[in-house]
Amino acid sequence: MKVGIVVPYSWSFWGGVPEHADHQARALEKLGVDTRTVIGHDPPGRLTKYLHPREGRHEPPPAHVIPVGRSVIVPANGALPNIVLSPNAIFRIKRVLERERFDVLHVHEPMTPAIGVAALSFARVPLVATFHASGELAWMKLATPVWGFLAERLDHRIAVSPDAATTVQKYLPGEYEVIPNGVAMPEVADPGERENRIVFVGRHEPRKGLQVLLRAWPEIRRQTGARLRVVGADPLQVRLLLTRHRIPDEGIDALGFVSERERTDELLKAKAFVAPSLGGESFGMVLTEAFACATPVVASDIPGYRDVMTAETGVLVPPDDPRGLARAIVGLLADEPRRLQLGAGARRRARAYSWDDIGRRLLAIYELVTGESPATLAAAG
Numbered sequence: 001m002k003v004g005i006v007v008p009y010s011w012s013f014w015g016g017v018p019e020h021a022d023h024q025a026r027a028l029e030k031l032g033v034d035t036r037t038v039i040g041h042d043p044p045g046r047l048t049k050y051l052h053p054r055e056g057r058h059e060p061p062p063a064h065v066i067p068v069g070r071s072v073i074v075p076a077n078g079a080l081p082n083i084v085l086s087p088n089a090i091f092r093i094k095r096v097l098e099r100e101r102f103d104v105l106h107v108h109e110p111m112t113p114a115i116g117v118a119a120l121s122f123a124r125v126p127l128v129a130t131f132h133a134s135g136e137l138a139w140m141k142l143a144t145p146v147w148g149f150l151a152e153r154l155d156h157r158i159a160v161s162p163d164a165a166t167t168v169q170k171y172l173p174g175e176y177e178v179i180p181n182g183v184a185m186p187e188v189a190d191p192g193e194r195e196n197r198i199v200f201v202g203r204h205e206p207r208k209g210l211q212v213l214l215r216a217w218p219e220i221r222r223q224t225g226a227r228l229r230v231v232g233a234d235p236l237q238v239r240l241l242l243t244r245h246r247i248p249d250e251g252i253d254a255l256g257f258v259s260e261r262e263r264t265d266e267l268l269k270a271k272a273f274v275a276p277s278l279g280g281e282s283f284g285m286v287l288t289e290a291f292a293c294a295t296p297v298v299a300s301d302i303p304g305y306r307d308v309m310t311a312e313t314g315v316l317v318p319p320d321d322p323r324g325l326a327r328a329i330v331g332l333l334a335d336e337p338r339r340l341q342l343g344a345g346a347r348r349r350a351r352a353y354s355w356d357d358i359g360r361r362l363l364a365i366y367e368l369v370t371g372e373s374p375a376t377l378a379a380a381g
Contacts, residue, residue: 006106007040008109037066039084040067086114105125111150120147128156130159160178177365180353189294199266232258267295271332272296277302278300280304300317
């Protein structure tokens with residue numbers, strides 16, 4: 001079986017959907033499925049620096065990734081995703097589909113132009129789609145009247161959470177199967193013997209709540225002596241936030257963009273992971289990554305996170321409440337037996353999101369929509 005995974009964003013700039021697609025491809029390959037990821041790419045150069053203020057992965061993508069165009073930053077759902085909008089990408093998608101001869105096409109955020117819409121338009125094979133976003137989606141209000149009819153071509157619809165399913169049903173009524181974002185499980189993760197540090201992972205978008213954590217930081221630092229490791233956010237933007245709020249940078253390490261392996265290492269060394277998002281999260285993907293590393297979580301009590309967190313994995317706090325956030329973090333770091341217990345509970349919870357299990361669920365869907373097993377399709381060649 002050959003599956004095309006279509007992503008409307010850029011491989012060069014790591015985010016929830018590109019990372020999901022990358023792990024999806026790995027999980028399917030382990031099951032004997034041949035995959036190609038069709039996605040944007042921003043090669044190094046002056047134009048990329050002009051269009052994208054933050055650093056990313058600009059080296060040539062791996063062989064299983066098929067780049068189809070540059071991306072631009074488009075504000076959407078309180079975030080700043082890097083979306084491929086080039087008209088040339090539409091024709092590239094058509095050529096890729098003709099050349100690769102996929103058995104199934106799996107499109108992420110299929111209502112997103114240009115890649116997602118083009119894939120739905122040109123595909124001549126069964127179509128599976130995954131919807132990730134939740135909340136009020138202004139862009140869907142514009143997209144649905146224009147090309148929403150293309151959703152009728154979908155053979156199977158997936159949402160990453162109940163919130164995401166509820167959201168998309170407002171615009172595209174239908175039946176959606178909830179399959180959560182998966183998580184890669186490190187072979188070994190011990191909640192004990194951690195360094196005195198906490199970790200934040202996310203871009204410097206306001207909805208990620210980094211400004212809330214920074215406002216809470218002086219009190220956290222004073223009471224615990226811990227260090228704060230900021231992963232993902234541009235170091236310059238972190239410094240600007242500190243200056244704007246007149247917060248000293250003592251104990252703060254702004255690491256910027258790091259590889260997946262480096263991010264996992266940060267989570268394995270930290271005593272706690274902090275996710276102070278304000279809203280707009282359909283699923284707590286970063287939370288499950290911390291769970292897999294046996295790292296307890298302090299997170300905002302918001303939809304998306306609320307579906308993932310339990311009393312055995314960490315602490316929920318009101319969003320946009322620096323004092324409450326500081327109290328929760330200080331209390332967790334001060335109670336080592338409780339922290340160890342929550343870390344062990346987080347690790348157990350992560351197994352429910354194993355990519356091995358999710359890969360098997362996706363393969364069952366592909367067999368359903370094609371009416372064939374992978375072995376039969378391979379033999380038909």
